[in-house]
Amino acid sequence: MNEKVLLAILGSPHVNGTTATMLDYAIHKAEKIGYNVTRINLYEKNLSYCTGCRACMNTQTCIQKDDIQEIVMWLQKCQMVLLAAPVYWANIPAPVKNLFDRLLGTAMEETSTFPKPRLRGKKYMLLTSCNTPSPLSWIFGQSSGAIRSMDEFFKTAGMKPIGKIVCTGASNKKELPKQTIKKIERCMK
Ligand SMILES: Cc1cc2nc3c(=O)[nH]c(=O)nc-3n(C[C@H](O)[C@H](O)[C@H](O)COP(=O)(O)O)c2cc1C
Numbered sequence: 001m002n003e004k005v006l007l008a009i010l011g012s013p014h015v016n017g018t019t020a021t022m023l024d025y026a027i028h029k030a031e032k033i034g035y036n037v038t039r040i041n042l043y044e045k046n047l048s049y050c051t052g053c054r055a056c057m058n059t060q061t062c063i064q065k066d067d068i069q070e071i072v073m074w075l076q077k078c079q080m081v082l083l084a085a086p087v088y089w090a091n092i093p094a095p096v097k098n099l100f101d102r103l104l105g106t107a108m109e110e111t112s113t114f115p116k117p118r119l120r121g122k123k124y125m126l127l128t129s130c131n132t133p134s135p136l137s138w139i140f141g142q143s144s145g146a147i148r149s150m151d152e153f154f155k156t157a158g159m160k161p162i163g164k165i166v167c168t169g170a171s172n173k174k175e176l177p178k179q180t181i182k183k184i185e186r187c188m189k
Pocket residue numbers: 012013014016017018019020086087088089090091129130131132137142170171
C-alpha cells in the first residue's frame with residue numbers, strides 16, 4: 001500500500017498557542033486516518049528571504065541553500081499539507097509569506113498567459129486564529145485576509161482545499177471551541 005504523507009506546517013511563534021493547538025488536533029485526526037505526519041515549525045527553520053532572482057522558475061527549487069530544500073522535498077512527496085498560521089495585521093506572519101515567496105518556482109510554472117500549477121492534485125487545509133471576534137473578523141477582513149493570502153499560494157499551485165478553519169476571539173479562549181473541533185473533524189475524514 002502507498003504511504004500517505006502529510007506535511008504539517010506551524011507558522012506561529014507560539015508552540016502552545018491557539019493556532020498550534022488547532023494544528024495538533026488536525027494532526028491527531030490525520031494520524032487516525034492513516035497519514036504519516038511530518039511537522040515543521042517554521043520559526044525554528046533557517047530560511048533567508050527570497051531575493052526575487054526567479055532562478056526557481058527553471059530549477060523548481062530555490063537556489064539559496066538553507067532549510068527550504070527540506071520543505072520542498074516534503075511538499076513534493078506529500079499528499080496533503082496542513083498550514084496553521086495566526087492572523088497578523090489582517091494577513092499572515094512574515095515567515096509564512098517568505099515561505100511562499102521562496103516556493104514560487106516549486107508551486108508554479110510561468111507561461112505567456114496563466115501560471116501552470118506544479119503541485120496539482122495534492123490537498124490542503126488552512127487553520128488560523130485571531131483576536132477579533134466573529135463576525136467582525138470576517139467583515140473587517142481580519143481572518144479573511146489571512147485565509148486569502150494562504151489560499152493564493154495553494155490555489156495557484158493547483159492544490160485542492162479540504163477546509164479553511166478560523167478560531168475567532170482567540171484571546172478570550174482557554175481551550176479550542178467545540179465548533180472549531182467539530183469543523184476540523186468534519187474536514188479530516
Ligand atoms: C503582530 C501581530 C499582529 C496581529 N494582528 C491581528 C489582526 O490584524 N487581527 C486580529 O484579530 N488579531 C491580530 N493579532 C492577534 C493574533 O491573531 C491572535 O493573538 C492569535 O490568536 C495568535 O495565535 P497564536 O498565539 O496561536 O500564534 C495580531 C497579533 C500579533 C502578534
